[in-house]
Amino acid sequence: MKNLIAITLKETKGYFSTPSAYIVGTMFLVLTGVFFVFDVSKPFAEAGVRGLSDWASFFIVFLAPLITMKLLAEEQKLGTLELLLTSPVREWEIVLGKYLASFLMLLSIQSVTLYYVFIVYFFGNPDTGPVISAYIGLVLHGAAALAIGMLGSSLSGNQIISAVVATAILLIFSFINRVSSLVEGNVAEFINALSMNSRLADFSRGIIDLSHIVYFLSIVGVFLFLSIRSLETRRWR
């Protein structure tokens, strides 16, 4: 546990002391903001954060791998993984510690979008329920995306490759529901169940479904488990 906290703190400090995290975060906020403003300035726009959370979810697919890409890839490239793995530290402490740091980073970026919510409340009178559910969906989606990013980062010593692999997996999970119309019956249902987008749509409509929560947490669990295994098998390669 102490190891985990030490690793989380080190990585969190790392995020806040390097410019790249600020650049990536700012890009995310600007893009999300621009598209959101574009949406709400359409005629008959509703006062709400639906557009905001939809866009934020869309850009997380690209943001999360950029946040996680260095976490394990850099250790492999610099060779510092050799010192980490020969210290009395378990693989899960390394993966979980780094994951928590990336989650804190994402939360702090996402919390800045509350500024847009504040604007919506200032100029309109939105339903508070959907605002809250949308943010729950956003955080869960982010958590899942970061776990997928961790796996990408564990697979290669090259950060670009890590990010590309993670983004590809995330895009598949996001848009696989488009494929479901091509097939029928149980297969279509299964594909729909795998898709993130159909579940995110519920959250932004104000629906908090327990199965959706379980779904996102399962993705976190599965991909962190795979990252740990990937790190363990590094030794054997």
Place this chain on the structure above:
Amino acid sequence: MIEAIDITKYYGDFPAVTGLSFSVEQGEILGFLGPNGAGKSTTMKILTGFIPPSSGTAKIAGFDITEQSLQARRHIGYLPETVPLYEDMNVRDYLSFMGQIRGMAKPQLHQRINEVIELCRLGEYRDTIIGKLSKGYRQRVGISQAILHEPDVLVLDEPTIGIDPIQVVETRQLIKDLGRDHTLILSSHILPEVSMICDRIIIIHEGQIVAVDDPGNLGTNLAGVERVEIEVKGPNREILPVLERVDGVQSIERMSVTGGAYHRYHVTVDIGKDLRHDLAKIIVEGGWELLKLQSLGMSLEEIFLRLTIEEEELPNNSGAVS
């Protein structure tokens, strides 16, 4: 304190290390000497638990490196050959992190960091970003993290490679000092370096131990053997006794030959003696037909030629901060 038991490591089909067994007593400084590609780093990575052996095992402070990996790792301080460091941390934060993951408590850690910085003479650079340090100072940071948690066993893989001569001298002195209260294993391809620092030397070549000796005896009184392969046409009953009588021959093994009217022998000879001339002569004098005469593998002398024997060959790379 360190016990390697029949360690073998394959990278794919390639045997980097085969059947390595040795032990290091508490407080001893063991030199692991061998030319590039001998299998030194592979052995260090196995001892420290970074990669598992293909077969065999090792014990560190009594703990098995595969079955009690975590306990074994608690007793090790390790400096890998490449000196991997987090480039964007400063020296103090880095040492603080390394201490924490070795389970050191905060107040004690703080004091120990100051001690180590003092010992490795990093004082002026304690707040410098590691990426800005020169190779010699990075090496010192690397050694600092290895000794920080006061491990029983120190494993240093080529600790003087790539740093300038003045720093090499200082680093060797530092290692020698460290050897006073650590069990230390040090790898190197530089003969004078290990003779100077170590209590005992193991020479490794192509993944096998070829000699074990005290530094004083090295090169004069080496244990070990080398082998010559001979193929001869003639009656085995006559050839064998003649070969056995050649001065310097220890033993002869007759190898099986498939479908050939000749015999193949592996002759084990005293180390450092080149008997090829004597063997050839006696075969020809016997009136037999000599088909092949070849030294098997590299002789210890040849291995020595591939070691760095002269200090001047050290690469130069000076400057404290680049």
